[in-house]
Amino acid sequence: MLLVRNLARRKLRTALTISGITIGIWALVVFGSLAAKIDSLVTGAHSYFGNRVIVSSEAGGGGMFPLPISLVGQAAIIDGVDVAFGEVDTMIDHTAHQIGLPDEMVGFVQGADAGRDDFPYRYAAGRPLTAADEGHDVVVLGASIARNNDSRVGGTIRIRDADFTIVGILEPTLTVPDSQAFMPLTAAQRLYVKDLPPDMAGNLIPAQTITHIVIYPAPGVDVDQLAARLQTSLPKVTAVTAKEFDQTIGSMANLLSGIIVGVGLISLVVGGLSIINTMAMSVNERTREIGIKRAIGGRRRRIILELVTEAGLIGFIGGSLGLVLGVIAVTLGNQVGQDSGTVLFSLTASTALSALIFATVLGMVAGIVPATHAARLDPVQALRHE
Amino acid sequence: MTLLEATNLRKTFNLGRGNIVEALRGVNVTIDAGEMVAIMGPSGSGKSTLMHILGLLQQPDLDWEPAPSLVIGGRETTHLPDGARTQARARELGFVFQSYNLVPTLTAAENVALAADYAGRGGSRGRAAALDALGLVGLSHRANHRPNELSGGEQQRVAIARALVNEPRMVLGDEPTGNLDSSRSAEVLTLLRRFNRERGQTFVLVTHDPEVGAACDRIIRMRDGRVLGSELARAA
Numbered sequence: 242m243l244l245v246r247n248l249a250r251r252k253l254r255t256a257l258t259i260s261g262i263t264i265g266i267w268a269l270v271v272f273g274s275l276a277a278k279i280d281s282l283v284t285g286a287h288s289y290f291g292n293r294v295i296v297s298s299e300a301g302g303g304g305m306f307p308l309p310i311s312l313v314g315q316a317a318i319i320d321g322v323d324v325a326f327g328e329v330d331t332m333i334d335h336t337a338h339q340i341g342l343p344d345e346m347v348g349f350v351q352g353a354d355a356g357r358d359d360f361p362y363r364y365a366a367g368r369p370l371t372a373a374d375e376g377h378d379v380v381v382l383g384a385s386i387a388r389n390n391d392s393r394v395g396g397t398i399r400i401r402d403a404d405f406t407i408v409g410i411l412e413p414t415l416t417v418p419d420s421q422a423f424m425p426l427t428a429a430q431r432l433y434v435k436d437l438p439p440d441m442a443g444n445l446i447p448a449q450t451i452t453h454i455v456i457y458p459a460p461g462v463d464v465d466q467l468a469a470r471l472q473t474s475l476p477k478v479t480a481v482t483a484k485e486f487d488q489t490i491g492s493m494a495n496l497l498s499g500i501i502v503g504v505g506l507i508s509l510v511v512g513g514l515s516i517i518n519t520m521a522m523s524v525n526e527r528t529r530e531i532g533i534k535r536a537i538g539g540r541r542r543r544i545i546l547e548l549v550t551e552a553g554l555i556g557f558i559g560g561s562l563g564l565v566l567g568v569i570a571v572t573l574g575n576q577v578g579q580d581s582g583t584v585l586f587s588l589t590a591s592t593a594l595s596a597l598i599f600a601t602v603l604g605m606v607a608g609i610v611p612a613t614h615a616a617r618l619d620p621v622q623a624l625r626h627e
Numbered sequence: 628m629t630l631l632e633a634t635n636l637r638k639t640f641n642l643g644r645g646n647i648v649e650a651l652r653g654v655n656v657t658i659d660a661g662e663m664v665a666i667m668g669p670s671g672s673g674k675s676t677l678m679h680i681l682g683l684l685q686q687p688d689l690d691w692e693p694a695p696s697l698v699i700g701g702r703e704t705t706h707l708p709d710g711a712r713t714q715a716r717a718r719e720l721g722f723v724f725q726s727y728n729l730v731p732t733l734t735a736a737e738n739v740a741l742a743a744d745y746a747g748r749g750g751s752r753g754r755a756a757a758l759d760a761l762g763l764v765g766l767s768h769r770a771n772h773r774p775n776e777l778s779g780g781e782q783q784r785v786a787i788a789r790a791l792v793n794e795p796r797m798v799l800g801d802e803p804t805g806n807l808d809s810s811r812s813a814e815v816l817t818l819l820r821r822f823n824r825e826r827g828q829t830f831v832l833v834t835h836d837p838e839v840g841a842a843c844d845r846i847i848r849m850r851d852g853r854v855l856g857s858e859l860a861r862a863a
Contacts, residue, residue: 533728
């Protein structure tokens with residue numbers, strides 16, 4: 242109660258200090274959620290890549306450029322290759338710009354991986370594709386695509402001017418498959434070749450065209466050495482593994498997360514300095530009062546504790562407000578993002594809790610210096626202070 | 628029975644640039660339990676400094692020969708560390724200041740309870756003791772008022788309640804009537820005199836005011852940092 246009264250008697254300054262902390266914690270919560278989202282994308286993508294080598298045209302790996310399906314046969318006999326199969330994996334709409342992962346259509350013959358793909362796909366509704374679906378326009382949708390199109394199993398979805406019957410919908414994985422539409426290889430080949438620019442399409446025959454070869458190494462074979470071997474043995478290809486993914490995308494993402502959290506932390510340091518300033522001024526104003534307390538028998542430790550608690554309370558209030566505003570911002574941001582198919586933020590309970598604890602501890606630490614100074618005042622001098 | 632015995636008290640203040648003030652130049656004072664004593668003298672005579680030292684708010688200079696001594700209740704205090712001096716102020720001493728010195732954010736009862744808390748009686752026990760003490764000074768009905776809602780006389784009575792709440796060995800007053808008009812001043816004096824008579828409470832009052840001196844048992848006169856002498860006051 243006394244604490245609250247002490248804060249209340251300097252309303253404007255306390256309010257300003259609290260808003261400093263509020264903004265800092267708000268930034269930390271929002272940016273921290275953004276970083277957590279990036280992190281979960283990267284970790285998820287890493288496990289999606291798994292122990293595979295992805296071979297694509299040396300012209301580019303994004304599924305833009307065609308490979309002849311005959312390369313699959315050549316790859317299969319290279320030393321260390323256990324399973325090799327072709328797939329079409331390309332953006333559904335190359336002109337679309339969105340934050341996060343683009344929607345992709347992915348076609349391969351079910352079972353071609355010989356059971357090596359161990360990514361945990363779970364079905365929210367419907368069934369997986371089977372090899373018997375080849376020749377039919379059926380599709381299994383990732384969670385984000387399904388949500389953005391209000392899709393239901395049994396309904397249809399239009400992908401590149403073709404209507405597909407939806408047979409299954411995946412549960413969210415928080416990574417790549419969420420924005421993928423899985424279809425039989427034949428359907429994907431047809432759509433892919435039909436929409437290629439004329440100079441690239443040339444005389445390509447859909448049934449002999451793929452964009453990637455997926456390779457699983459034989460047991461005991463080093464995946465990165467295998468990738469290097471594939472790249473030299475096959476003409477005009479690039480072979481990448483999860484490690485390279487980590488080195489490029491992963492390190493970029495880590496850097497981005499670092500910058501994002503850094504910005505939040507800087508704003509908190511500024512907030513912390515403003516607590517020190519507020520407490521120092523408050524101690525100065527209350528010099529006489531501290532003198533009275535010391536004179537009538539208040540121990541130094543008591544005085545320090547009172548002031549540090551007061552500073553901690555400023556931090557806690559600022560932190561709580563920042564957290565509330567941060568949750569609002571993250572929720573609104575995700576709602577807006579949902580319409581364009583992207584969940585930007587992932588706010589976890591531990592982010593929230595640590596932001597709150599951090600703000601409180603920051604306040605207390607900032608209060609220690611002025612509080613110690615106050616407790617060291619000579620009571621007689623302090624009583625004369627006006 | 629001797630409550631307090633001080634010998635060879637010296638205090639020098641270095642105000643900087645070679646400006647050294649000798650506030651006390653070797654003071655000896657003895658105060659008996661149950662006495663009500665006034666310390667009087669002109670400004671700059673060292674009477675406030677003496678009170679601060681007797682009240683353990685300041686230490687006498689220790690590096691003089693003969694060495695100073697301040698015994699309160701049989702205990703030598705000159706070398707006590709800060710924590711022990713603070714505790715002694717909380718449990719064994721009470722203070723009344725000229726400008727009341729109440730904590731402005733606390734109510735009358737909370738101000739008094741704070742002193743009880745410092746002396747080891749927190750929570751409801753401290754609050755009960757505070758209300759009792761406010762009753763003794765006739766302010767029960769103002770217990771929940773803040774200092775700025777009280778008159779000067781009332782504030783000083785709250786301060787007296789705060790000084791008395793722990794039933795200290797000795798209450799020190801620094802111009803306790805200095806900010807009050809004559810009728811309020813007489814009221815406060817009557818109150819102090821009553822606590823002295825009825826409860827045997829020892830008071831040491833630093834004052835300019837001859838009325839205060841007249842109300843006490845004994846007057847210690849000071850000038851230029853020395854005690855001139857001690858005289859019995861005219862019985863009030």
